[in-house]
Amino acid sequence: MILLETHELTKRFGGLVAMDALDIEIEEGAIHGLIGPNGAGKSTFFNLVTGVLAPTSGKVVYDGRDITKSRPHQVAAMGIGRTFQLNPLFGDFTVFDNVATAHHLNPGSSVPSIYFNTKKHRENEAWVRKNTEEILEFLNLSRVKDELAKNLPHGYQKILGVARALAIKPRLLMLDEPLGGMNPEEIAFSIGAISQLRDRGITVLVVEHNMQVLSILDHVTVISFGAKIFDGTPEEVRRDKTVIETYFGGDDYE
Template identity: 45%
Template sequence: MLQVERLTKNFGGLAAVSLVDMSVRQGELVGLIGPNGAGKTTFFNLLTGYIKPSEGRVRFEGKDITGRKPHRIASAGIVRSFQQDNVFAEFTVLDNLRLAQHLNSGINFWQTVFSTGGARRREREIRQEAEEILELVGISQLAGTAAGSLPHGHKRMLGIAIALACRPKLLLLDEPLAGMNIAEVDETIALVRRLWENGTTILLIEHNMRAAMSVCQRFCVLNFGRKIAEGTPDEIKNDPEVVKAYLGTGSSVA
């Protein structure tokens, strides 16, 4: 599904990502891990068109998407969540999803409010789809709540729901557990596993290694912008280069 070849991004004389090769097959749940500053978020930004590579190629479903605009890459099916809580605080949880669906479908949100006929019928379909996504994510009880009043964990789950509203073929999750308490971590990991079991292909950046090891099928490990290892959870935990990279930061692989 996704093939990355020699992907590189230089900022001045610094290589934030250097000659990285990796792939994600349809139906996989893959972890992209590494110490702070390893280049993981830069790698996501390259995949999704927010920055252009200095070298290398990104292919998705056999098509070269290198350097495309973010909206074109999203339309092709690569959709990401962000580390920040990117929600419309004054809108309800349900309306945040409806807006995402309208942007994804190209239907004007206000047209459905003031017109009749086909647009109204499509709006009913969109609302039903949004309610189904909220049910899947596990926050349907918050549909009428203003997004800005949600606790941090639920805002992050809403961010995932918004990404799902764009109908991803490949879902990129950028540190979905950041800032969560233990209960929220367990709830979100259960959600990620549920999405994967329902057929969503996922590429996950996560610093909580115990949680990532519990859910990912395999990993790609970056350090100082370079890929240093790739393999199953057991292979990664026992890889000397990975252990060295994490021990050098005072962190643990597992």
């Protein structure tokens, strides 16, 4: 089943075509990669799908519904979670509290119920603590849960961004450059964590320019200047010399 698809998705910024009639189909349960060099339109795609930007033309369909005009909070409520390239964390909060506070979309946590500390609110808080523990365990963050977010190594901060996105129990999780700025050990840790998401039945869209991500992808779409230049399996893209050499400079991705 196709969980997310776009039809001729187009975004212009003045004279610049940042997204050029992109058609993409993401299978439910897959880890799908959207890769391309800097400036290719990856973050633009992200923002179009999540309702942060409105497309100039074209359509976004999620689970059979046209969500082209949906706002970010509506998209989140429909089960699309995301991380941000600049990974906004609460540096002075612990790892645990960063994930716990990311549950705010939960309908149980309305302001009046917090104020009056109702039974419903207390039950909700217990659920949030349990779910937070589970997410941290699942992403191997339990042993750093009491650390302040700002004291974590960069790679762990990125995974903490994923942990926060999981709080809304997404059906589709979109990750913007999850390997950006990581050292090899952090990359290995993150690749392991991302592939575990699929084992939980979460569909994952990974936007990345680091080709190392290919090892965990089921399917990959390559874009350049906002347009699709390749769509297929990681094995196929590895054999496509034009894609590798023209758009990735070859030797960056040994």
